Amino acid sequence: MDDFIKPRPRPLQQPQATPQPVNGMGAPQPAPRPITFAQPAPAAPRPVQAPVAQPSAQPQIQPQPQTQSASPQPMQFTAPPKPPKPSKKPLLIKLSLIFGSILLIVVAILGIHSFQQGRKPIVPESITSSVKYSVYYPDPKKLPQGFTLDKQSIRSPAQNGVTYTVLYEKTKKIIFNLQAAATDKELATFRSTYIPKRVSYTTPVGDAEVGASGNSLLVSIPVSGGPWIVVTAPGDISQDNLKQVLNTLVKEPTK
Numbered sequence: 614m615d616d617f618i619k620p621r622p623r624p625l626q627q628p629q630a631t632p633q634p635v636n637g638m639g640a641p642q643p644a645p646r647p648i649t650f651a652q653p654a655p656a657a658p659r660p661v662q663a664p665v666a667q668p669s670a671q672p673q674i675q676p677q678p679q680t681q682s683a684s685p686q687p688m689q690f691t692a693p694p695k696p697p698k699p700s701k702k703p704l705l706i707k708l709s710l711i712f713g714s715i716l717l718i719v720v721a722i723l724g725i726h727s728f729q730q731g732r733k734p735i736v737p738e739s740i741t742s743s744v745k746y747s748v749y750y751p752d753p754k755k756l757p758q759g760f761t762l763d764k765q766s767i768r769s770p771a772q773n774g775v776t777y778t779v780l781y782e783k784t785k786k787i788i789f790n791l792q793a794a795a796t797d798k799e800l801a802t803f804r805s806t807y808i809p810k811r812v813s814y815t816t817p818v819g820d821a822e823v824g825a826s827g828n829s830l831l832v833s834i835p836v837s838g839g840p841w842i843v844v845t846a847p848g849d850i851s852q853d854n855l856k857q858v859l860n861t862l863v864k865e866p867t868k
Contacts, residue, residue: 735762736865740769746840748775748791748865749818755861757781757854775840779858787846787858795841800833803843807831816859818842823855832859839864 734741736748753762759781766778779787795803804811808824808831815821822833825848832844832855842862846855 734865735764736767736775740767740775741865743769744773744775744791744840746773746791746793749836749839749842749862750777750789750865751779751858751861752863757857760787760854760858781854785847785850787844787850787855790843790845791840792843793840794838795835800835800841803833808833814856816862818862818864821859823852830855834859834862 735750735753741748750767751760751762756762756779761780763778763780767775768777769775773793775791777789779789781787804822804824807826808822811822811824813820813822816834818839819834819836824831828848830846830848830850832842832846834842834844836842844859
């Protein structure tokens with residue numbers, strides 16, 4: 614009995630178990646079978662999750678084109694070329710045209726001035742200085758064909774008076790007489806006495822009144838602010854030629 618009562622040594626695999634009394638008797642229950650816990654078997658590695666398969670998958674994640682995109686191809690965007698400098702040719706052309714135009718204007722002015730200075734006056738200065746008005750005469754370059762201004766006929770026969778002659782058909786003459794400005798009364802007397810029947814038309818220097826007087830034609834042109842011009846022409850002169858001669862009247866430039 615002493616052998617039954619003596620406790621049995623604890624099993625090493627389950628130190629927690631102790632004998633328990635049964636039925637109030639001192640005899641212990643048979644020692645229970647030691648419980649052993651099976652260790653879980655390690656899970657078999659899945660083929661997909663095998664660490665050996667991961668290195669083989671990395672090259673597929675990083676394809677070769679990534680190395681090409683990393684290459685510095687778009688250098689032209691990071692360092693764009695400098696914009697071309699604006700051409701100066703259009704500006705130079707404009708400046709040349711402007712200076713050329715100015716030069717032409719200056720040359721033209723100087724040419725006109727030198728021409729006027731170098732041109733001999735039609736009316737001698739001795740005559741223009743002796744009268745108190747500007748002398749008018751037909752421009753020789755604008756006279757009708759066959760009509761010429763006789764420069765030798767320009768003279769001052771009376772005080773404050775000028776006369777000259779335009780020749781045509783070799784022997785025929787148109788005589789111009791210039792005198793001081795007439796009053797309205799003098800003009801009215803001239804009309805009623807010499808050209809009661811008359812026609813009027815406009816010339817560059819003033820209104821002309823033309824009428825027949827005997828075998829001649831008389832013309833009266835009172836120049837505004839200038840002399841009174843009286844013209845005597847042959848009676849057989851054509852009206853057109855007479856008008857053309859009167860339309861060439863110009864003023865002698867004064868110095």
